[in-house]
Amino acid sequence: MKLSSLCPGCGSPTVEGLCKRCRLESTTLLSCPPRVEVISCPVCGAQRLQGRWQPADRPVEVLVSEAAERSVEIYRDLANPQVTLTVSKRGATRYIAEVELIGEFEGMPAEDRCTIAVDLRYETCDRCSKMAGRYYEAVVQLRARGRSLSPQEIEECEKIVLSQAEKSLEKGDRLAFVREMKPVRGGVDIVVGSTQMGRLIARSILDRFGGRMRESYKQVGAKNGKELYRTNILVRFPRLRDGDVVVVARGTVLEVRGYGGKRTLCLSLMDGGRVFLSEEEADAARLLGNRSDSQKTVVVAMDEAVLEILDPLSYKTISVTRPGHLEVGPGDEVEVIGSGDDLVLLAPL
Secondary structure (H helix, E strand, O other), X not given: OOOOEEOOOOOOEEOOOOOHHHHHHHOOOEEOOOEEEEEEOOOOOOEEEOOEEEOOOOOHHHHHHHHHHHHOEEOOOOEEEEEEEEEEEOOOOEEEEEEEXXXXXXXXEEEEEEEEEEEEEEOOOHHHHHHXXXXXXXXXXXXXXXXXXXXXHHHHHHHHHXXXXXXXHHOOOOOOOXXXXXXXXXXXXXXXXXHHHHHHHHHHHHHXXXXXXXXXXXXXXXXOOEEEEEEEEEEEEXXXXXXXXXXXXXXOEEEEEEEEOOEEEEEEOOOOOEEEEOHHHHHHOXXXXXXXXXXXXXXXXXXXXXXXXXXXXXXXXXXXXXXOOOOOOOOOEEEEEOOHHHOEEOOOO
């Protein structure tokens, strides 16, 4: 290469203008602000990143490192850049991030470093502010047709509610909180922060227990010219619940085993077949009891059509029709509900 001039910076021979070394010395390889800020909620620990609140899923030290790393700028023509960042705590709300950069500048090794002060600032997030202000958008009302909800149904619904609230928050619904779950006559009212979450809760409960869902709305004010509403979401459970034993048309005895939309799925206690009842058929069925109230007894004798068993109340031997699908023998233990003429053998779960 033919050299035609001298570097005006250091006087070294160069092709033209500044030499590589002087260009390196005059180039800012690493640009860092003197100070950055990390905002965290003192109540739930959520962090505000790029203007949006995010769930607290990382330690503060990681947030400080990420905030410092986002704030630095690297010279775009630097080849093979490698950044090392070290964070140290210097007070209750202050951290120091030391940044080191190495790379190649026009084929020459290059490095730079800087120091950034990272301040931790506490600010109550939107979610905690609304929770403290007893904010809510919807009430999910759990009721049943012609009866009260059982303690088992209420317990399972509570699990569904808490699980759905957690999932909704993970998916970014900042108002996914349960303000209150209060017993009312015949059921439960679930007061929730988000209408969207309320609908998801209602659908999940409907999938599990069947029944119907209906929404109604009430205007509660206006904000910035926009009308504000609260939503009531009624979930009406079927009349029959899991484990209920009923008698339907022509004396068929069934046990409720689940739901399919507005229909009730049952197991025939005579032949083990599946039977779906409409709402009208479920309402008309005669209820004998529920599996949760069953008692155990013993088979004394049997033939092809009849089982001789002990009545668990009177201890007398009584005859019952032998279900075609029930494989038992003398001395075997079975579950029954009712007594006397209404004594019914249950199928194994």
